[in-house]
Amino acid sequence: MIEVTGLRKTYGDFAAVVDSTFTVEEGEVFGIVGPNGAGKTTTLKVLAGLVDPTAGEVSVAGFASDDPEMRRRLGFLPEESPLYEEMTPRSYLRFFADLYDVPGDVADERIEAALDRLALDHRKRRLGDMSKGMKRKVAIARSLVNDPDVLVYDEPASGLDPVTTNSVLEFTRELRATGKTVVFSAHNLYHVESVCDRVVVMNEGRIVARGSVDGIRERHGEASYHVFTDVEPTATDRLVALREGDASAVTEEVGDRYRTVVPDMAAVEAVREAAEEGGGEVVDIRTHEPSLEDVFLDIVGRPMPGRYTGDGERDESSEAGDERAPSDATPPVSTEGTE
Structure with a gap:
């Protein structure tokens, strides 16, 4: 469903993602984890077609990541997802359904079904008057209006209360049960551990571990x-x-x-x-048994073999720990039309 081969993304001399290769199977929840500046968000934006790769090949649902048709098969939820606050949930979601050319009756059915599954009440309330958790549920519903095969979720439960967080995680499991493919990133590793079938761990732009959570524990953690x-x-x-x-x-x-x-x-x-x-x-x-967090801290705490710069040379200063990837390594990218 998703194939990434030799993905590389640089900004000037800074390499945000270096030679990433992975596949995501149909109907799988796939986690991408790592510290700030590891390259997670850049990777997700490449998958969503919002950022062009510097090198490598990316295929999503059988389409290249820069193919407009791919976006019709994909739903994207960024970490920060501002909404049009004067709209109601229904009018907001219908607006995005129109952008995808979804027929009105089909759109209404999908919107109500998504809001029902997310247990969102007050559907006629102005979005600007809603809580953060309710807004997040509307943003998740927005990612589903085009009935995508692939969903890319960046920190879907970020900043939410425990009840809403559990609701979002359970909804992610339901998406897998319906055959959707989900790429999922979160700083809370318990969330990743509870929903993901496989994960990759990124550090300083590179994938440093991969596999099932149990498999990574076995290889990198000790009981x-x-x-x-x-x-x-x-x-x-x-x-x-x-x-x-x-x-x-x-x-x-x-x-x-x-x-x-x-x-x-x-x-x-x-x-x-x-x-x-x-x-x-x-x-x-x-x-x-070590948790994914235990293993993660052990893996990312190890010295890296050197960060790559944009010209393909290895930057040995990172090996000595003198240079760390900035938390804002990914420059602002316009999300107009994906809000």
């Missing part, structure tokens, strides 16, 4: 074991060696118990032996 004992484990030779060799093997008092975090089952046995030597025992063992 740990939290061993609870009723006495503080004594400093046996085995436990001392473990603590000296693994910074995560620490013990702390938690209520009336002691918790020792260790990396594997052999270390669990060392804690058990140490507790028994102190006259106690193991009362609980819990496995801690």
